[in-house]
Amino acid sequence: MKNLTTSKLIKLAHFCLCAFLVINFYSCSRTSDDYTTSNLETEALLEGDLTLATSCQYTIVPEFNNVIFPSRSYTWSAEPSNLVDFTVDPLTFAITIQTLAEGTVTLNLNSDDGQVSSSTQVVIDDENDGILKILAIGNSFSEDALESHFWGLANAQGKQVIIGNMYIGGANLDTHATNASSDSNSYSYRKIDLDGTRTVTSGVSISEAVADENWDYISFQQASYESGLFETFINPLPIVYNAVRSHNSNPCTKYILHKTWAYAQNSTHSGFANYNNDQMTMFNGIIDAYILAENLIPVEMVVPAGTAIQNARTSFLGDGFTSDGYHLNDFGKYIASCTWYETLFGESVIGNSYSPDGMLPLYIELAQQAAHEAVLTPNEITELTDYQDPGGNGILTQPVFINFSTSDNPDGWNAYTGFLEGVAIPNMIYTNGQFTGIEAATTSRFRGVNNTSGAGSTTTDLNMDDSVSKSNFYSHALAWGSNDPIEESIIEFSGFESNDTYEFCFFASRNSVSDNRDTKYTLVGANEQSANLDAANNATNTVCISNVQADANGKIILKVAAGDSNNNGNQFYYINALRISPQ
Template sequence: MKISKSFNRFSYVLIVFLSMLFTFTACEEDEVLEPEREVALNLEYAHMTVGNDLVLTPLFGNIQSPMAEYKWEVSDSTVIEISSVAKNYAATIKAIGEGTATATIKTLDGSEQASTTIETNLIRETEVRLPESITAYTQSTVTITPDFNLVDIPTRNYTWSASPENIISFETNPETYEVVIQGLTTGTTELTISSEDGGIVGTTTVTVEDENDGILKVLAIGNSFSEDAIEYYLYGLANAAGEEIVIGNLYIGGAELALHAQNATDNSDNYSYRKINLQGNKTTTSDVSIATALADENWDYISFQQTSSKSGQYETFTEPLLSLYEYVAQNVDNPHTKYLLHQTWAYAQNSTHSGFVNYDNDQITMYEAIVDAYSQAEDLITAYSIVPSGTAIQNARTSYLGDNFNRDGYHLNEIGRYTAASTWFEILFNESVVDNSYMPDGFVPIDLEIAQHAAHEAVQTPDMVTELTEYQSAGGTGVITKNVYIDFAASSNSTGWNGMTSHIEGSTIPNLKYEDNEFTGIEMMITSRFNGQNTSGETDTSTDFNMPADVSGKSYFGNSKREWSGRLIEKGVIKLSGFEGDSSYEFCFFGSRTATDNRETKYTVIGEDTNSAVLNTASNTDQLACVQGVKPNSDGEIIIEVSAGPNNDNSYGFFYINAMRIAPE
């Protein structure tokens, strides 16, 4: 009995031990061994466009990070490539060529694998567009860039051909198929671009003109408005862009279309023929006829325009424009001359021009009438384009410069002339004027940006105003910390000077600048007009203003004793506004008019206090009148009154202001 009990206890312990050993071994094997599974991919088939990416993600059942190692392979590396592989073996596939290929993930020993079939294709152009016709020249080149739809770079291979072959030669860009054409002889040829598979063909007619040296030649039949637009800054803009140009202007002041048409019929030689040659030199020849000017050059462009006061009255275009156009077309030597209509601009809102009444003395009414009239007139003739100078000026007026593009209410001042010339540049050369590097002396960079953008937007949208929202302010603190110089002349753009370019009330300099072109934040306005401008001041002066002749020789004048040109102007009044703080300033004035009598002028400066100084302006070359200790009033304003002094013995009481300086004390 005793032996049996011991045996049973031993047997029980042995059985328990063996059971625990088996259980431990089984658990250990469960933790180490991974059950067999087949790897799979999230896609069995995919379609891709060449250039695009696709992510393929392997599936390992519930296991996120399998212990086996895998690798990726592609069957055709010219069709797809693997650009990256993530930690979980997800692969980014990039389509690089057209075709079919497989992307495969497999274990290193190859025992498990999964594949995705990927088909790729290119986006192909389906047509090519060319200009309907172009003009090439025997001594210059012209470039055509074919327009392939759907793509920037064509996928097919193309060849150019010409028939007949001896009219032109050409060179082709092998990537874009842009073609540079050189005229060999006068004539016409069909230029064709064809794909190698024959599926796409484009054709244009190329006409080669003789005696053209690549110099653009433009002639205006106009008046002072064409003078403003093309005689001052168009050559400089073209030259800065590397373009060669010859400019002609057949000028009669105030001439309307009816007069030009009559002059053509009568072959009248009463034009002033202004011509700017290839070197930018200007000559003026009197007593020239339209026929003589037409024969002077092989003109590429000839423009017509109506006189400004009638530019918004379509009925004034109908007969004279058609008559003038027919005469010119019959007498011009170049059968490929293009004809332009120069759209003039609306007057300044403060204009006193008698023709402003045609538009209820309202600028917008006048502008809209001009746009409508020129749009209708374009259908009267075979016009290449309207030059939208009027829209460009109206665009520019939406900037911080405001309604300050005229020198007398209707003719353009310097920034106005630059704006109109920029518009002509875009029309003539078919390229944007924005960022053109031409900056004449005395201009401010921001103002040139405004002019260029105003012109560009006008060419893009010629029949409506585009607001220049990015040019609403030029800055400034309202405290003058350096010398500020102002001159008074209808046409002024001297370096370092602020030009007040109109003498009538409402004329402004919206933001006075220092000599270094930084802005002060101070506005200057004429609140009571002067009679006009005088150009007989002394040009050789010796003051610390260091004035150029264009400043000292020109002035605004008034007449306090009796009428001159139908007006009695007892004083001209200027208001400066926008001052901040209570800083004190010195105001100095220069006046000059060649004369022998006493033309004493009184300059009264009104701010917190009122003070004045006098100066005999007769033949003055070296004297200034200065007022010190001037503080702005509580509204941040300073008023300047210019009038005859007590010793002025001129019978009209003429008084003058040529220049002034504001200096911090």
């Protein structure tokens, strides 16, 4: 398949220059009688015989002698005519065929004056095995979008898929261009097979991955920090495309672009400075860059994952779709996968029965709607007006459980999926999925999250799954390497609508340590109370603070800090789980 868009631009530039020179030359030195048939093309060259699969789209570009653009008019025909549909470019007379059924078809190109003719044969085989195969050449953003939930969405609808992801963390198009040109074996090749099994193979080159399957789609994307800067696409994207195409024996592969998402407004990623640390500046830049990038290579479609995330941000959930300000949390990954599903299969994702563990039905509905609207209107934000207020009266009548984790979340728990300032649970739920009307929002960040460092098989009255007890948010009261100290991390609970009192119970755990990791929890509402818990190797203990009452504004502030007994060199402190109960 030829790069029609690029070749047209080059030819048009050459044509304009040549036309300028020719016009001036002939106007000065020749008469119209001097222009003869020697300036007309006398031959049209076509590709040799081809073998294509059914349901394949393929473009053949004739090459004419003596001219840049053909001077004669031409007509294409297909014999028999029922095996293909086709369209013709009126400038280059390139023919784009869509194969319909098995058989052999002869494509004929004839000039309308009868002076030039050419033909080629296309053998159409029914190689459609019913399996959609997608290879992404990307980084952690393609990982977020494809590796967690896309297979599940397809499987729920009885569709068979194979997913490949050529992964290098943070890789931009320049990196991919360099690797593609040298065929470097520097990729981690993540593959999800028909049964959903995921394997990871190190040291794989692009040529090896391209040859591994008869890919229906191969996608490209720019790294997130350059995704809204079109100038960063211009040189490397065609290089990557041409290298991939040279290794690809399947002429029916369709090439697509993955339009990524803007960072959360609270993101601390250094690349956010490219957009003045402003989410909407970044989003609009991404929209504009990908519109222009479509003209650099033959693009079948653009997957508007970034638009879907921005749509979801108009809901009551606000900006809560990333774990660290730029990578997606599990809910964000589900939205991105819904967008891929609807784009590739060409059918609405709304109503898809795939339900990730611990994800509320309302959240699933919201995600599918955000993705659907993004596919319908990929370059504009659609406000999700039906998802503004999920309810709740601000009076707790049952216990509420919070899981401090950016990965797995069990049913009935509230997932606190980000550790930066501004991250929130906009409306906490009871274990039955009903909303409370109470919000939890971080006003002073934690340093990070560790999803595997806590204890498993705990014995406390919180009855935690291992996924809860193993994960913690942590900070350090003293400097840690190049990281400045965080003396306390703060969460604000708001929306309490009564003078009732509550009990807050905390669990913290950090395994495989030999020092004291005493953590102090302070609650400030109508009054102030504190309690301490040593997180070191803890699998059995919790600490509770009773008779907690909101202040006059309906707020309770939680401060997490290092306790007086903490003798760790950096004074690390932790929170894994929290239960809030009415008294």
